[in-house]
Amino acid sequence: MSHDLAPLYAQHIATLRQRADKALALGNFDHLLIAASTPLRKYLDDQDYPFVANPHFLHWLPLTNAPGSWMVYTPGNKPKLIFVQPHDYWHVVPDAPSGYWVDQFDITVVHTFAEAVDALPKGHRAVIAPECPSIHGVEANNPPAVVNYLHWHRSYKTPYELALMRQASRVGTRAHRAAEKAFRAGESEFGIQMAYLAAAAQTAAELPYANIVGLNEHGAVLHYTNFDRTPPKQSRSFLIDAGGSASGYASDITRTYAATGHHEFQALIDSVDRAQQSFAAKVKAGQSYPDLHIHAHHVLADVLREHGVIRMSAESAVQSGVTSTFFPHGLGHPIGLQVHDVAGFQANEHGGSIPRPEGHPYLRMTRVLEPGMIVTIEPGLYFIDMLLEELRAKPAAKDIDWAKVEAFRPYGGIRIEDDVVCTDSEPENLTRNAFAVN
Incomplete structure (x- = not known):
């Protein structure tokens, strides 16, 4: 190497x-x-x-x-x-x-x-x-x-940097495989974390960020890092957001799993996964990242409607802020030497800032994609009590199937994240490519 x-x-x-x-x-x-x-x-x-x-x-x-x-x-x-x-x-x-x-x-x-x-x-x-x-x-x-x-x-990665980012992706996906195996074996969050570290062959301090390892409802906490030592009485779902490092370069990978027999939640995961792959396919030169983020809200609104959570058009769900209840963070961010890499908002090489779209305060990138950039694509759907209570008080609450919401609440949420390179032609999905060999 x-x-x-x-x-x-x-x-x-x-x-x-x-x-x-x-x-x-x-x-x-x-x-x-x-x-x-x-x-x-x-x-x-x-x-x-x-x-x-x-x-x-x-x-x-x-x-x-x-x-x-x-x-x-x-x-x-x-x-x-x-x-x-x-x-x-x-x-x-x-x-x-x-x-x-x-x-x-x-x-x-x-x-x-x-x-x-x-x-x-x-x-x-x-x-x-x-x-x-x-x-x-x-x-x-x-x-x-x-x-x-x-x-x-x-922002524009050299071939050397890309080689290290591919290596970091292989470290992360290898450890993700071990974490899923530990989940299927009934391990606690702490046990899953230990399996991850062993497979990555990196200490927690060497990883690019603190791992998020959430079982069941804990998947609804966006930055959950508590690591319960005792397995839950019933494991329904598992969300893991964890990466790997290579000479200081980071990978940032998220996957969500349903326990065996939880078919309805698995179907929702599958829908989010298909949406995520469609967004990753749009990581091409000339694509506005904020526009891709707004597009993701419309697609995820269709997913919510397909699974019976909402009874309104995608346009109405986005305009009324309903999608922000279920997808309250940004689509992703630049990644490289830092997990949230620099210059995501920068207007040009002399500085300046490109503002976020109104109503989307947590988006971490507002630039137009160019060859050499690497970004994460990480849509999610969550059932967060605080945000659901706020939605109940809004006029749009009448278009929510609250029984369906209650059925999904015990699973916490879904996030699926890949690291994707913008090239001169088709995007290179570092994460999916690494999973293919691990």
């Missing part, structure tokens, strides 16, 4: 250097300094939270555990890595840099965070780093002109 990545990585670095040249010119900067960052300290303690590397650093380097290190780029020169390898007997010391990527960098090894800062070049510097924790002696300025340009172009 690393042999295959070497030429892709060389092309990737060449692309990043071209982008950095243009970004630095916008602010007349001499150097681009990107901090890997340092761990956050727990309050009133001498322990740190799990380290999370700066995604800008990971864009250049496949080093997810190099706290205190720096990437330095000066136009016209080879990129430089200042790598911190501490003298430490309390913790595992990072291995010296090696692998398919090292030929693309001049590498300096130091032993403390302070030595790394001292090794940084002087001059007019664009310093990209988190503001917390601050880095004494080289505080972040995160110049907007530079950051906006880099964020905009990070």
Whole structure:
């Protein structure tokens, strides 16, 4: 795998250097300094939270555990890595840099965070780093002109990035298979989570986000992360939203399952799955993502009507806000080095923002799709008590079959999510392709 990545990585670095040249010119900067960052300290303690590397650093380097290190780029020169390898007997010391990527960098090894800062070049510097924790002696300025340009172009994944995203998808789908098996075997949410981690061969901290593992009614909690230790007396349904990581790149995958014999809910899952695949097929150049989100509301309204939940036209269900009761979040988001990747609302490479459609406050992307972008497509239908109570008080309540709603409430909800690449032709569904080989 690393042999295959070497030429892709060389092309990737060449692309990043071209982008950095243009970004630095916008602010007349001499150097681009990107901090890997340092761990956050727990309050009133001498322990740190799990380290999370700066995604800008990971864009250049496949080093997810190099706290205190720096990437330095000066136009016209080879990129430089200042790598911190501490003298430490309390913790595992990072291995010296090696692998398919090292030929693309001049590498300096130091032993403390302070030595790394001292090794940084002087001059007019664009310093990209988190503001917390601050880095004494080289505080972040995160110049907007530079950051906006880099964020905009990070939307367009290089072939190297696509290779890592495919790898992350294979990690996630392999673990999803294990989670479904654990559900079918009657495991608790905690037991399913343990099966997932074992199959992914990643710790919870290494995964791109906290897994959502919900049985029965818990599927109605959009970000459910409680992990009950005891299996329910009866398992009716299972919703899992969980991904995998590859050198800092993320997959984001959701599936919903019905227990054996729960045919009506399975039929609803099947309808949402068909709708989801139809939306994924529209991830093509020139497609407005907000328009696709609104289209999804109309299609899901037809699903609700098909299954007897509503008695109104799709148009009426969308205009009256009824579909937002059952589908209260956005269709998806950009994904890459971050699960909710940057520049989803950005107007152009200089910044600006494209507003969300009125009445859809949780949509996480408003751009037009272009080749190289990767987005999630994650429609859902849920039976959320709070939102259902609000709907009962509206005039549209008369067009709801509340008995049917009550029949579906014990199942919580449905979400199905794939990661999809916009190409010059047909979309590439990373998730479905990975499931096909796992």
